Amino acid sequence: MKKEKVVLAYSGGLDTSVILTWLKETYGYDVIxxxxxxxxxxxxxxxxKKALATGAVDAYAVDVVEEFITEYIYPTLKAGAVYEDDYLLGxxxxxxxxxxxxxxxxxxxxxxxIAHGATGKGNDQxxxxxxxxxLNPRLKIIAPWRIWSLKSREDCIDYAQKHNIPITVTKNKIYSRDQNIWHISHEGGNLENPWNxxxxxxxxxSVAPQDAPDEPTYIEIEFEKGIPVKINGEKYDPVTMLTILNKIAGENGVGTIDIIENRLVGMKSRGIYETPGGTVLFKAHKALEKLTLDRDTLSFKKIVAEKYAQLVYDGLWYTPLREALSKFVDxxxxxxxxxxxxxxxxxxCVAVASVSPYSLYNEEFVTFGEDDVYNQKDAEGFINLFALPLTIRAIMNEKKIKEEKEVI
Structure with missing residues (x-):
């Protein structure tokens, strides 16, 4: 009888290597x-090769780095979405x-x-x-961490050793890491105690800040409609650009955070995140928006950014709301x-200068020197109208106090 197939999200790491064998033993599936x-x-x-050697009937390696940057990173960058004021959603x-x-x-x-190695405690599931x-609700989903008898990564190590599955993780060095071109995260091990x-x-x-160069590094980032296109005047494709920025920022110790965050499933977790190039882009983009967006748009966009970040963090990318917010952001x-x-x-990492053909900053208006474009006397009428509710309230309070004194 022809076996049914299961697609496994495979990294070659501890969890997915164990899961590959477990799927075969438990369900008798052909694992892809x-x-x-x-x-x-x-x-x-x-x-x-490792997947095939571990028992997969077929193995794919799919390169989507550029699509990741242009279709996922850039929309989130343009939105200014940061989860809980810290996490750049890598x-x-x-x-x-x-x-x-x-x-x-x-x-x-x-x-x-489809099977995945996300745990029952985390957001990734x-x-x-x-x-x-x-995208396809007819596909069955298998999440081994929610149903198998293995209770810890130490158990997975024992399982791998018992089944002769090659692994590089040890019980002494057991950090859980996730890396892509945007960031790398570190969780688990001694990080689980927030006092450590x-x-x-x-x-x-990255390097530790104290190990970074003793002289500052200056770089210019050029944007077109919110998308970074040039570094120091030279145009790069998205992958090359982010690779260069990761190197420069990483060498300067930029973009590493140690945070406690609120997981979607209800518990707090601790993570160390390195996002060197992304940190530079976010701060540069924010500085350019301050130069080019009016006050009301910038203020409302902050509300959108917070909601956008929550949607992304919660895994709700393919939703009408996220798509609608992206239209607004664009x-x-x-x-x-x-x-x-x-x-x-x-x-x-700080923005020290900015320029734009759409700048709303006008030196003639804001100068402390003499100018011919702004009549300072106009401010008096503006203030009178702006503060009118306060004036009326004060008058009514005085009237009330006077009436109370007359009654006494």
Whole structure:
């Protein structure tokens, strides 16, 4: 009898290597391993070989790095979306794209199910499964961490050793990491105690601020309609641009945060996130918006950014609201064109200059020197009208107090 097929989101790491064997033993499926390249530093041919050696009937390595940047990172960058004021959503917006590719391959291969290695405690299970349900609700979803007898990563190590599955993780070095071209996250191990200061030796994309150069680095980022297109006047494709920025910012210790965040499932977690190039882009983009957007648009866009970040974090990329908010954001970006000069120094990243053909800054109006464009006497009438509610309230309070005194 022909076996049914399952598509496994496969990285070659501890969890998915164990899951591949477990799926075969538990369900008797033919397992198709799919590694989606969103910019992680892996040897994808080796990952495919490992999958086949572990028992997969077929293995894919799908390169979607540019699509990841242009269709997921850029919309979120333009929105200014940051989760809980800190997290630049590096893992969050990669998951919908990975799940999308899993669905496409499952449909191509005639698979009946998709399996993933996200735990029952985390956000990724929601992100993967919400996307799968949005794109093909007929596919069965298997989440081993929610149903198998293995209770910890230590158990997975024991399982792998028992089944002769090659792994690189040990019980002494057991950080859970997720990497793509935008960031790398570190969780687990001694980080689970929030009183433990994290060990800077875990950094992979950056250096510690104190180890960064003693002289500041200046770079100019040029945007067109909210999208970064040039570094120091030279145009780059999206992948090359982000790769260059990661290197420059990482060498300057920029973009590493240590945060406690609220997971969607209701618990708090701690993560160390390195987002060097992304941090530069977010801060540069924010500076350019301050130059080119009017007060009301900028203020309302902050509300949109917060909601957008929550939707992305919660795995609701393929929803009418997220798509509608992106339409609004795109309209606000029509004039977000120009250059921003960034100063990078020992972990700090600040915008020090900006220019745009759509700048709303007018030196003639704001100068402290003499000018011929603004009559300061006009401010008196403006203030009288602006403060009229306060004036009326004060008059009524005086009247009330006077009446009370007369009664006494």
């Amino acid at each position: 391993a799919v590694c989606v390249n969103v910019g992680q530093e892996d040897d994808f041919e080796e990952v495919k 893992t969050s917006f990669a998951r919908p794209l990975i799940a999308k590719k899993l669905v496409e391959i499952a449909e191509k291969e005639g698979a009946v199910a 929601v992100r993967f499964e919400a996307t799968i349900k949005a 200061e994290h060990d800077e030796s875990i950094y992979m994309m 309209h606000t970006q029509e004039c977000v064109t120009g250059k921003v000069k960034m100063k990078l120094y020992k972990g700090n």
